[in-house]
Amino acid sequence: MVEGARKGRRFDALLAAVERFAPTRRLGWAFLLSWVFCVFYTDAAGGHTGAGVAASAYGAGWELFFTGLPVSMSVVMLALVVVMERRWGSPAQHAALFWVAPVATAVSTPLLFCVPADFGATVALFVAGSVLTGFGSGFMWVMWGEYYARVTQEEAEFLAPSSAVLAAVLVLMVSAMDGWVALATVTVFPLASGLCLALSWQDVVRGKSVGEYRGSFEERAHARAHDDARAGLPRVLASMGRAGFGILTACLFVCLEGSFWHAPAKNAPEAQAVILASIVFMLIVGLSATAGPRRVSLPFLYRWMCPALVIGFAALIVAGGECGAYAAYGVAIAARFAFCLITQMYFARYAVQGTATPVQSYGLGWIFVHMGDLFGVFALVFVDAGMAAGAFSLDQVAAVSMALLVVSTMFVLNDGRSFSFGTEAAAALAGASGAAVADAAMADAQVRGADGASDGCSGAARPHPALDEDASAPGAARSGASDADDLTARIRELAARGGLTPRETEVFDLLARGRSVPYVRDALVISRETAATHAKHVYAKLGVHSRQELIDLVH
Structure with a gap:
């Protein structure tokens, strides 16, 4: 009889676990995250974008233009969404954006990889793709953020890790594809994410996913933040303390560290091994952040990210060449996946506190992320030029990066103002x-x-x-x-x-x-x-x- 009761409890627990994944549309953020990794961070979508061709044929200046343009367009679009929230309202209030943003992002994808014989045509297509990327993905990041800010903290802590792991699996799947099949699959990801977002938002409208942890104080704070979004923007930036700097710096070092290893061929087994390791790393970080006392914070982010990145830079010094660069690449990709996981929950918690609207929280948050990527691109071009000229060596770059990373970490960990309500x-x-x-x-x-x-x-x-x-x-x-x-x-x-x-x-x-x-x-x-x-x-x-x-x- 006791054994039967135990089996019944196990079955109930299994049923509850299955029900948490239903409806699966709530995991749609995974498609947007996998799209970003396939297009910009791993080149799994189909080889090199126009930047790779331009760099080999026309030099580093064009590489900077091609690599930095999509990121710059995303920053501009996110800034526009945040600044104009008072006049336009939040993106989720405009039904057309639920299909316009995904379509724009999907259309931009092949344009970023299209390389005609005429270089002028390549530039024109890439510029069009970059503008559409900034427009579509910028709105989608913020709209998914609005959804995460509306669900309960428990749901956010379940959805973000599950979606991040699913995104890594999708990237691994695309990396096993060739040519136009990989590109076509990645092009579908924004459409799938947009469909999931539209369906999930309907649950919010019907009142099925409203955060139960919000009391009357939080609701009033939310109302005031929305009513005075534009006037409250300086206050939001001030309340962030050093959080923005910490996010930007983390992305800069991740971008730099992951750029010294170049996959020997498309679908390299070594790159796929890195993605598998990233899944394990994300699970460890996600469980550490959400099991027991909550550690969804920037100090927690830096406490595991700084040692990991230091190990990656140290590998460049100790192993050098191909092995050290590969180890650094592996650390960077795993850290970037886990970073996106933590920040997705971090921005949601920040929005729930009431000091910022979800648009401000996620908009400013992803601006800092993209600015870190952009500065990382600038740093990489400078480093490549210096190493090519013999001004400094790879070991010196790694040593200086380690020192700057440690200083930045100490600066961030001394912050006492974030969430200082x-x-x-x-x-x-x-x-x-x-x-x-x-x-x-x-x-x-x-x-x-x-x-x-x-x-x-x-x-x-x-x-x-x-x-x-x-x-x-x-x-x-x-x-x-x-x-x-x-x-x-x-x-x-x-x-x-x-x-x-x-x-x-x-x-x-x-x-x-x-x-x-x-x-x-x-x-x-x-x-x-x-x-x-x-x-x-x-x-x-x-x-x-x-x-x-x-x-x-x-x-």
Whole structure:
């Protein structure tokens, strides 16, 4: 009988796992990610773009033009989307973009690889393809970001790793194809991604995928961010702290490190081995970021990325030539896959906090990514020219890169401003409840002492629920101050009466404000099991049996 119950539980667990993948359209971001890797990062789509031909025939200047133009167009388009959000609204509000953007991206793909005999025709086709690439992919990155910002944190932590692994599998599949078959397959990827996005967004419209972890404070912050998107852009950039610099620098070094090895032939087994290793690497990084206490943050990104990239540059010095360059290429591709995985969840969390709209979060985020790629292209052209002239060697380039990478990492890890919402909110509520602010600071210090520095909010202080109001709206802060004060006082009174510990009081505070256990997990950067255990203790000490009874007791 016991054995039968165990089998039943295993079957239920298996069924739940299968249901998480349904509907599979939610994994459509994988097609967009695989398109980028096939076209720009691995050349799996069909050999070289016009840049390769131009570099061999017309020199490095044309290589810079061909390589940098698509990236530049993407930056321009993303900047335009972010700046004009107040006037145009978010891209997801325009139904036509759900099919125009994918079609534009798909049409651009063969244009980037078309190399006629006439060089002028090659340039013209490549320019047209670059413009369409910037237009179509720019909108698609932001629209997928809007979707990720609307689902729950648990769903985002499931969809992003699953999609990234699927993208790597798709790239591996394309790398086994030849000629026009590979190019045709890659051309279909944006169309598939657009179809999945349109179908997934319908779920959001019907209310099937709205983030349950959002409380009333987050909803008001979102509304204010959307209502004042243009005026709030400087505030968004300021609140990012060094995050933008960190993302840009990471992409620069990844681009540089992965450019010294050139595959001996199309569909090289060595390149396919790198993609397989990338899948394993992504799984390790993804599990480390989402299992147990949440570590979806830029400091966490650098804590594994810096050592990996240093190893890649060291391989250039130790092994040199083909072996060292291949090892560096492998590290760069694996790091880039894992980087896209972490940043997709990172941008979603940033948008959910309410300081930025999803368009601002993902738009600015991918601008920094593309700017890093662009600067990496410039650095590579400079390095190639210097090495060809004998000004410096590959070993010297690797050594200098390692030193700059370490300095950049220390600069990023010292950032305490990313996601820094608590300070302004505390100031707004100081007049209403100075004691509550002090208690919040003390509780945060106790949390840090018990659990170490926070990884879940980019090294910044965790936002206390009593301090969630945005200081950019003084009227809203004043109107909510007295309510927050009364509620906080009631929570403190009940916590003292029930003999709750400081951590249990924090959990009680969140639950009393209507938060769910997954929200508690993310806000306090603890595992779901720990959050559930604290909730049970709170219920037992206060004599209630559910979150609703707890809310009724407080109110």
